[in-house]
Amino acid sequence: MNFHRLDDLDLQGKKVLIRVDFNVPLENGKVADDFRLRAHVPTIQRALSKGASVVLASHLGRPEGKADPKFSLKPLVEPLSGLLGKPVAFASDCVGPEAEKAARELPAGGVLLLENLRFHPEEEKNDEGFARKLLALCDAYVNDAFATAHRAHASVEAAARLFPGKSAGLLLEKEIDVLSALLLNPIRPLVAVIGGAKISTKIGVLKSLAAKVDALLVGGAMANTFLGALGFEVGSSLTEPDKYDLALEILETALDAGVQVLLPVDLVCSAKGQEGGVYLHTMASKFLTPDVAACDIGPETRARFARAIEEAGTVVWNGPMGLFEQEAFLGGTLAVAQAVASCQGLSIVGGGETVEAMHHLGLAHKVGHLSTGGGAFLEWLEGRKLPGIEVLKK
Numbered sequence: 001m002n003f004h005r006l007d008d009l010d011l012q013g014k015k016v017l018i019r020v021d022f023n024v025p026l027e028n029g030k031v032a033d034d035f036r037l038r039a040h041v042p043t044i045q046r047a048l049s050k051g052a053s054v055v056l057a058s059h060l061g062r063p064e065g066k067a068d069p070k071f072s073l074k075p076l077v078e079p080l081s082g083l084l085g086k087p088v089a090f091a092s093d094c095v096g097p098e099a100e101k102a103a104r105e106l107p108a109g110g111v112l113l114l115e116n117l118r119f120h121p122e123e124e125k126n127d128e129g130f131a132r133k134l135l136a137l138c139d140a141y142v143n144d145a146f147a148t149a150h151r152a153h154a155s156v157e158a159a160a161r162l163f164p165g166k167s168a169g170l171l172l173e174k175e176i177d178v179l180s181a182l183l184l185n186p187i188r189p190l191v192a193v194i195g196g197a198k199i200s201t202k203i204g205v206l207k208s209l210a211a212k213v214d215a216l217l218v219g220g221a222m223a224n225t226f227l228g229a230l231g232f233e234v235g236s237s238l239t240e241p242d243k244y245d246l247a248l249e250i251l252e253t254a255l256d257a258g259v260q261v262l263l264p265v266d267l268v269c270s271a272k273g274q275e276g277g278v279y280l281h282t283m284a285s286k287f288l289t290p291d292v293a294a295c296d297i298g299p300e301t302r303a304r305f306a307r308a309i310e311e312a313g314t315v316v317w318n319g320p321m322g323l324f325e326q327e328a329f330l331g332g333t334l335a336v337a338q339a340v341a342s343c344q345g346l347s348i349v350g351g352g353e354t355v356e357a358m359h360h361l362g363l364a365h366k367v368g369h370l371s372t373g374g375g376a377f378l379e380w381l382e383g384r385k386l387p388g389i390e391v392l393k394k
């Protein structure tokens with residue numbers, strides 16, 4: 001894809017506004033996990049080494065357009081300064097006199113962090129006046145936030161549209177490059193593993209992938225909806241019966257396209273009301289009884305999924321294979337995570353909970369590309385155009 005890249009920008013002696021995704025988890029007013037800070041460090045360093053001073057803008061949580069100390073970016077100053085090895089100034093507003101003064105006083109090679117963009121309702125309304133106020137702080141604009149690229153917000157869309165000197169940051173560049181190749185010319189066989197809670201949140205993704213991939217592996221609660229649609233008893237499993245027709249449609253699309261579809265052949269289930277009442281259940285031999293819920297894929301399914309993943313030229317994974325937050329139902333997600341991590345082909349993992357699981361299992365560093373986007377990643381897989389990326393195209 002032909003878009004403006006950071007190395008195309010002349011930043012010598014300039015102030016660059018970098019739109020980052022510093023939507024970090026906070027606990028007792030402290031940053032609980034700094035991975036979202038670390039993700040943007042290479043872009044910040046590159047801008048600094050190109051002779052820029054850096055103004056950082058981000059949202060945090062959902063303050064609903066009002067200044068709310070709970071969602072202040074102030075607690076990020078110290079850890080960020082530690083990661084960059086230099087002081088980080090802070091402006092208690094992202095636009096207006098306070099921000100302008102801080103930007104004016106920023107020394108060459110300095111770094112300034114602005115307060116939460118979403119303290120102003122104009123941000124989420126893609127307000128051009130607000131975007132212009134942000135741009136008044138700088139001479140160049142860089143977007144490095146893939147996780148918000150699917151939102152037409154002022155700091156993401158209007159700012160980039162209104163500004164000639166713009167580019168993607170290094171993190172966003174990598175997302176665009178890897179994910180474009182995934183949809184346009186993947187190394188085959190292309191294997192998609194889709195799981196998670198609800199089919200309704202991923203219909204577009206499943207439809208799009210069902211026509212593109214060589215193999216589609218479905219696990220998680222979403223698989224229950226496919227199994228139910230095919231006439232299996234699903235007991236008290238999480239399912240969406242109103243989506244049975246759709247599930248059958250997706251299976252048909254896949255069959256028409258010659259795509260191999262793997263559904264669970266065995267499941268780990270829990271009996272209602274029986275704390276820790278966990279046992280194996282094989283689809284082939286027995287139907288689920290009404291008080292039993294499928295909470296994970298079983299060992300035979302795990303082995304089949306792992307084999308398909310091992311043979312992949314490219315594997316893309318979104319959605320846990322079970323109720324992985326509970327130890328008893330972590331096995332399926334663990335098995336898929338391990339197979340993805342040891343896959344010789346290119347591995348791509350995205351989605352809020354899936355990436356969280358990868359970190360939790362200590363396997364994140366073994367993935368070829370760990371996407372920083374949840375919703376943005378899914379919309380990309382669907383083949384939708386993301387407003388924050390469209391405006392960076394040449």
Ligand code: ADP
Nearest residue numbers: 196197220221294295319322323351352353354
């Ligand atoms: P992601 O954020 O990675 O896209 P989702 O939000 O679609 O993933 O789904 C994650 C959730 O799905 C997890 O909270 C997990 O517990 C739940 N889940 C997966 N399989 C099951 C299941 N069999 N029964 C109930 N919940 C499940």
Ligand code: MG
Nearest residue numbers: 351352353374
């Ligand atoms: Mg999720």
